Amino acid sequence: MHYSLLKSLFPLTTTSKILTRSVAVNAAGVTNTQNLKPWKKIPGPSSLPIIGQMHHFMPWGELNNAFSVEFGKHLYQKYGPIVRFNGFFGSTPFLVLFDPDCVSVVLQSENVMPIRPGFQTLTYYRRKKNKNNQPMGLLADVGEAWKHFRTVVNPVLLEPEVVRLYSEKLDGVALDMIERLRRLRNKNGVIQSPFDVEMNLWSMESVCLVALGRRINCFDPNLPANSTERRLLNLVHDIYKTADELDFRPSLWRYFPTRTFKRAMKLYEEQENTARYFIDRTIDELKAKGGTKIESEKGVLEKLLDINKEMAVLMASDMITAGVDTTSIAMTATLYLLAINQHKQDILREEVMSPEGERTYLKACIKEALRMMPVSAGNARETTKDYCLRGYHVPKGIQVTFMHQVMSQMEEHYHRAHEFIPERWIVGKDDPMYYGNANPFTYNPFGFGVRSCIGRHIAAVELETFLARIIENFKIEWSGAPGVVVKSSTLNYIKGPFNFVFKDV
Numbered sequence: 001m002h003y004s005l006l007k008s009l010f011p012l013t014t015t016s017k018i019l020t021r022s023v024a025v026n027a028a029g030v031t032n033t034q035n036l037k038p039w040k041k042i043p044g045p046s047s048l049p050i051i052g053q054m055h056h057f058m059p060w061g062e063l064n065n066a067f068s069v070e071f072g073k074h075l076y077q078k079y080g081p082i083v084r085f086n087g088f089f090g091s092t093p094f095l096v097l098f099d100p101d102c103v104s105v106v107l108q109s110e111n112v113m114p115i116r117p118g119f120q121t122l123t124y125y126r127r128k129k130n131k132n133n134q135p136m137g138l139l140a141d142v143g144e145a146w147k148h149f150r151t152v153v154n155p156v157l158l159e160p161e162v163v164r165l166y167s168e169k170l171d172g173v174a175l176d177m178i179e180r181l182r183r184l185r186n187k188n189g190v191i192q193s194p195f196d197v198e199m200n201l202w203s204m205e206s207v208c209l210v211a212l213g214r215r216i217n218c219f220d221p222n223l224p225a226n227s228t229e230r231r232l233l234n235l236v237h238d239i240y241k242t243a244d245e246l247d248f249r250p251s252l253w254r255y256f257p258t259r260t261f262k263r264a265m266k267l268y269e270e271q272e273n274t275a276r277y278f279i280d281r282t283i284d285e286l287k288a289k290g291g292t293k294i295e296s297e298k299g300v301l302e303k304l305l306d307i308n309k310e311m312a313v314l315m316a317s318d319m320i321t322a323g324v325d326t327t328s329i330a331m332t333a334t335l336y337l338l339a340i341n342q343h344k345q346d347i348l349r350e351e352v353m354s355p356e357g358e359r360t361y362l363k364a365c366i367k368e369a370l371r372m373m374p375v376s377a378g379n380a381r382e383t384t385k386d387y388c389l390r391g392y393h394v395p396k397g398i399q400v401t402f403m404h405q406v407m408s409q410m411e412e413h414y415h416r417a418h419e420f421i422p423e424r425w426i427v428g429k430d431d432p433m434y435y436g437n438a439n440p441f442t443y444n445p446f447g448f449g450v451r452s453c454i455g456r457h458i459a460a461v462e463l464e465t466f467l468a469r470i471i472e473n474f475k476i477e478w479s480g481a482p483g484v485v486v487k488s489s490t491l492n493y494i495k496g497p498f499n500f501v502f503k504d505v
C-alpha cells in the first residue's frame, strides 16, 4: 500500500514509529475561502484542451520519467513547493507537496478517519464478494468500517508484548537465510542468485510467521517451484504489478472489465484462498497440540482467530501484501548503503559483536537507509475539507501527495543530506547533524497518525534481527563503482546491479 507518487499522479476516483510522530489533531480546514488565491492559480504544468496535462508525461514530455525521485526534484525546481495537477480523463485533481508545514496541516487535520488513496481494485474485489457488508480489511476499507477494524487489530499488532513473542522465531528465519546465503556464494563471495529475490524470500518467510502463524519454509532448497509456498510469493509480485497498472495509472477497468482487471480479481481470490489454506493448517496443528495457551503466549494469528476467523484471513492477506516487498526493499537498501560505507559498517559490527546493549547504531542505520532510499516516494491523503495552503484554496476531494523522498534529501532540512550518516539519529541537540533540526514531516517512512503502518513494529524486529545476523557473519563489500538502478512505481524497487561481495567475518 503502498502509496507512491504514482498513485497520486494517476488517481481515478475520489474514494477512496519506528518513527511515527504523535501529534495532536487539529482541525485546520477553512470555512471562508473567499480571500484565498484560487485553486487554479497554484503553479503546475500547462494544460491542453481534452488531454489536460497528459502530454507532459509522454516520452517526449518534460515529466516523462514520472515515477523517479528525479521527477519529484524537477517538479520542485520548476514549480516550487506546491504543485497542482488537474487529473486526467476525468480523474480527480491532485496536489503535490514539498513543503513540510503544508504536509503537517493536511496530515494532522486528516487524522480521524484518513482516506489514503490506494488499492481500488482490491476494494472492488472485496466489496463484490462481500454480500453481508462484512469488514473488508485495512487496505480496502474507509470511514467507520476502517476505524472499527483498525481499533480491533491495533492492540494485536502494535502491542510490544505480542511483537516480542516473535523475536526468537524471526531470529531463526534470519539464521536460516544466513545459511542459504552461504550456500549461494561462489568462491569470490558473490551470491549466485538474484539478490532481490533472496531478500523477498526472507521477508516472505518472516511475515508469514506472523500472519499465518507458521514457517512456510519458502527458502527450502527442496521446495518445488510450483509449490503453494512459492506461489504465495509470486502472487504478491503479480498483485503489485497489476495494481500498478490498474489503480495507479489511467485504466479503462472502471468502464469495462479489461483483461488485466479480470486477472487482478483472480489474483486477489487466489491470495485470499492461499492465506486461508495455511491458516486452516495452523488451526489443525494448534488443535492437534491440544490445550489452550494463556493469553500472554498467544501470537498475532491466535489472537485474531479469537476475534473471528474472517478477520484473521483478511488481516493475513493484507499483512502479506503490505509486508513483503516493503521490508525486503528496506533491507536491500540498508545493506547497499553499508556496503558502500565501510567505515559505518565497521562501527555497526563493533556494536553488534559487543555484549548485549541497546543496538542504537543498528537502529540508526535502518532509519538513515529509510531516509536516503525510502521504500516509497511518498504518501497520500484525500482531503475531506477545504484548506488554505500557502495562501491557496485547496478544495475538499483533492488527492494530496507528500513528497517525503525529495524532502528528506534536501540540504535545508538535513545537513549533508546526500551522505549516509546514521549518527544523525543518535547525536544530541547541539550537534548540527541532529535529526530533530529537520521538520518531522519531511520524513515519514511508516506514514502518519492513526492510519500509519500497522506492521511497523514487526518490520523493525525483522530488519534489526536479520541485519544484526548478517553483520555478525559477513563483511559486505561492493565491487566496482557505487550505484543501483531504482525503478519507482508503487514502491521504489531496487533493481541492481547487486555487486555485493559477502566475505566471512
Ligand code: HEM
Pocket (backbone or CB within 6 Å): 001, 002, 003, 116, 138, 139, 150, 207, 210, 318, 319, 320, 322, 323, 324, 326, 327, 330, 375, 379, 380, 444, 445, 446, 447, 448, 449, 450, 451, 452, 453, 454, 455, 456, 458, 459
Ligand atoms: C520497512 C517496511 C515497511 C514500510 C516502510 C511500510 C510503510 C507503510 C506505509 C508508508 C503505510 C501507509 C501509512 C499511512 O498511510 O500513513 C503502511 C501501511 C500499512 N502497512 Fe506497512 N510498511 C512496512 C512493513 C509492513 C509490514 C511488515 C506489515 C505487516 C506485518 C505492514 C502492514 C501494513 C498495513 C496492513 C498497512 C495499512 C494500514 C491502514 O491502512 O490502516 N507493513 N505501511
